[in-house]
Amino acid sequence: MNYNKKVVVITGASSGIGEQSAEKFAQLHAIVILVSRNEEKLQQISSRLSKYQTTILVYACDISKKDQVDKMAKFVIEKFGSVDVLVNNAGFGIYDTVEKIKVEEMESQMSTNFFGMMYCIKAFLPKMLEKRSGHIVNVASVAGSVGIPGMASYCASKFAMLGFSESLYxxxxxxxxxxxxxxxxxxRTNFFDHVSFGKMPRYSSTSLDPKTVANAIIKASSSPRLEIVVPQFVRFVIWLKQTLPYIINPIIGGIFRRSLKSKI
Known part of the structure; x- marks a missing residue:
């Protein structure tokens, strides 16, 4: 796909996967709209990406707030008519048991990770359908297919994202x-900087560079596939879990429960 002058909106663009994805699209001379709550960080990224000699715009927006998303979408549509690629990347997790986590913390994860995605799709999809072109990329997680002890709310938000996306597909x-x-x-992003992760090891030997995920997002933005798992071999693990749950679930559960106990 030729991304020159294509309009790309990226949420959660102030760090990690979103920031790296913005740079990849900028390298391809797309028009990139950086969306996040942190306007100062977005401005810094915009300045850095200016070297690619393409249009980079910044819009501070909390996507968990529908009115803010609607205003952001109105601004983009009035300026460009529509978007070619919408990357729903914003999201965060809190690590705690269902017994101990606050209801408000559970709700906040769903509000950003799931409802924020839904608000953005509802805001931009009509114009995409009107011009009969465009692509939505939803950044989920393997945690959208595997329940992880201590991450029930986060997993729920990503399970919901995957189900919503499949229906919309x-x-x-x-x-x-x-x-x-x-x-x-x-x-390897600031996802694990949240205080709830405590002294847990931040990354494993299999953890990914955000640039790797950004490359997958570029591929996804013109792909006919419903889901791209990164790295690809993990799809086999998901298949095993879905096909032989009575064998795989105890193994996965045991691994993550030990991690949860080490936190406590």
């Missing part, structure tokens, strides 16, 4: 608009 057949989910394993 079928609805969009023949419209010219596509949707693809990118589901990575652990990524």
């Amino acid at each position: 079928h609805e969009l057949k023949g419209t010219g608009v596509g949707i693809t989910v990118v589901s990575p394993i652990m990524v």
Whole structure:
């Protein structure tokens, strides 16, 4: 796909996967709209990406707030008419048991990770359908297919994202608009900086560089597939879990329960 002058909106663009994805699209001379709550950080990234001689715009927005998303989308649509690629990347996790986590913390994860995605899709999809082109990339996680002790709310938000995306994937057949989910394993970003992760080891030997996930997002933005798992071999683990749950679930559960106990 030729991304020159294509309009790309990226949420959660102030760090990690979102920041790296913005740079990849900028390198391809796309028009990139950086969306995040942290305007100062977005401005810094915008200045850094200016070397690619393409249009970079900054819009401070809390995507968990529908009114803010609507204003952001209105600004983008009035300026460009529509978007070619929407990357729903914003999200965060809190590590704690269902017994101990606050209801407000559970709600906040769903509000950003799931409802924020939904607000953005609802805001941009009509114009995509009108012009019969465009692609939505939802950044989920392998935690959207595997329940992890201590991450129930986060997993719920990503399970919801995957189910929503699959339903929408079928609805969009023949419209010219596509949707693809990118589901990575652990990524080396500030995701684990949240105080709830305590002294847990931040990364494993299999954790990914955010640039790797950004490359998958570029691929996903013109892919006919519903889901791209990163790295690809993890899809086999998901398949095993879904096919032989009575064998795989005890193994996965045991591994993560030990990690949870080490936190406590």
